[in-house]
Amino acid sequence: MTEYEPVIGLEIHVQLKTRTKMFCGCELSFGEEPNTRTCPVCLGLPGTLPVSNAQAVLYGMMMGLALGCEIAPRSIFHRKNYFYPDLAKGYQISQYDIPLCSGGRLGDVRLHRIHLEEDAAKLVHVGESGRIHGSDASIVDYNRGGTPLAEIVTEPDIHSAEQARDWLILLRETLRQLGVSDVNMEEGSLRCDANVSIRPTGSTELGTKTELKNMNSFRFVMQGINAEVERQKALLEAGEKIEQETLHFDPVSGRISSLRSKEEAHDYRYFPEPDLVPIAPTPEMFEAARAAIPELPAARAERYAGLGLAEDDARLFSFEPEWGAYFEAVGGEPKAAATWVKELRTRVDGTEQVAPETLAKLIELVTAKTVTAGAGRTVLDKLVAEGGDPGEIVEREGLAAMEDSGELEAIVAKVIDDNPDIVERIRGGNAKAMGALVGPIMRETKGRADGGEVNRLLREKLGV
Ligand code: ADP
Ligand code: MG
Ligand code: ZN
DSSP: OOOEEEEEEEEEEEEOOOSBOSSSSOBOOSSOSTTOSOOTTTTTOTTOOOOOOHHHHHHHHHHHHHTTOEEOSSBOOEEEEOOOTTOTTSEEEEOOSSOSEEOOEETTEEEEEEEEEEOOOEEEEESSSOSSTTOSEEEEETTSTTOEEEEEEEOSOBOSHHHHHHHHHHHHHHHHHHTSOOOOTTTTSEEEEEEEEEEETTOOSOOOOEEEEEEOSHHHHHHHHHHHHHHHHHHHHTTOOOOOEEEEEETTTTEEEEEEEGGGOOOOOOEEOTTSOOBOOOHHHHHHHHHTOOOOHHHHHHHHHHTTOOHHHHHHHHHSHHHHHHHHHHOSSHHHHHHHHHHHHTTOSSTTSSOHHHHHHHHHHHHTTSSOHHHHHHHHHHHHHHOOOHHHHHHHHTOSOOOOHHHHHHHHHHHHHHOHHHHHHHHTTOGGGGHHHHHHHHHHTTTOSOHHHHHHHHHHHHTO
């Protein structure tokens, strides 16, 4: 049987977090009364003139520069004509053959382009059935109409549903840290279409693709792509052809249905928007965009991996940059710092509660074996609960590691005496039962004993 490789390219729409709309002065809407954030421009009244939003252009440039794209010296807007009530003008202003950004890359996926456009209004389909098809009526809320969008188009470099999801998560975090969007899939500020084809593994030709529209969660993106790959495999194995079409994935039933075939594809009759001047970024605009770009997750993760952190830790500290900064402030041996910063992170809501210098002191005590790791966690609990100095807490609570092996020996002997039935099980060949003695010993010593030493003493005394 032929093995197939999925080939996937994504088209992502991102609502930009500007104050006002793309081509008018209306403020962006966040759940206001429908049709209260509109004006003659975004309602498409005759005689009105659009003006490009400088902040949206800046955000577009920041995205392009952060993702290694070429910024066009002179990009232009086009009219994309279609008739539908979600667009009052009868066309959407978008970019066509000269987008703001071309090329670029994020992680292992190349970008094709990023362009600016305006969002359409929101249609709400009402009726007894409650479904889109078969609803009794549709009502329009023009508040969303004209919201600035950046459309990011990837090259078909993705080869599994999991890779698509992981890449989208990296993109979302990158855009969030750039501060250009709320990137919330549930609220629609990040929307994803997936273009999917399959080909015999090893082939370099592209198969016929289908386009899965508007999947609104990372899970649905995965499920939709997997379902579509399986559907295409079944077709090819039955000797049939893939038809180029636009599809809808229903996450409830897991079923894929056709929205329109190639024959029904729109001809948008794109033509240059005569009412807008080209975007020709000045050196000052480049400077402003560059200055607004922070270190982004991919670069940060790479830097942390270079310090020797495990991949998961590097990712954690780059997806939560406040903890990344904290980790760096702790300093010292990177792996030890990472371990203890993670210990702290599970105990607190934010990085403010325990100063990095304080955690660094605790790490020093553990590294010098002044306290065991277990006792170190007890010290950390105290630091979180009441603050203070690690060294003083160790003194006050008597948490210093045991130096006197006589003291430990006595405790081991006592626990053995106290638990004759467990001892019998161990001597009967159940080596695992020894764990039941380690707990009480650690409690008696307040975690001050070295685990290896405890095990050694137990074996010696029990003769196993
Ligand atoms: P269209 O003209 O249909 O919009 P594009 O060439 O502009 O197609 O590509 C749109 C998206 O589809 C891009 O993300 C691209 O990477 C992806 N794509 C193109 N061809 C294929 C294919 N054969 N299989 C999977 N994805 C593809
Ligand atoms: Mg397209
Ligand atoms: Zn308006």
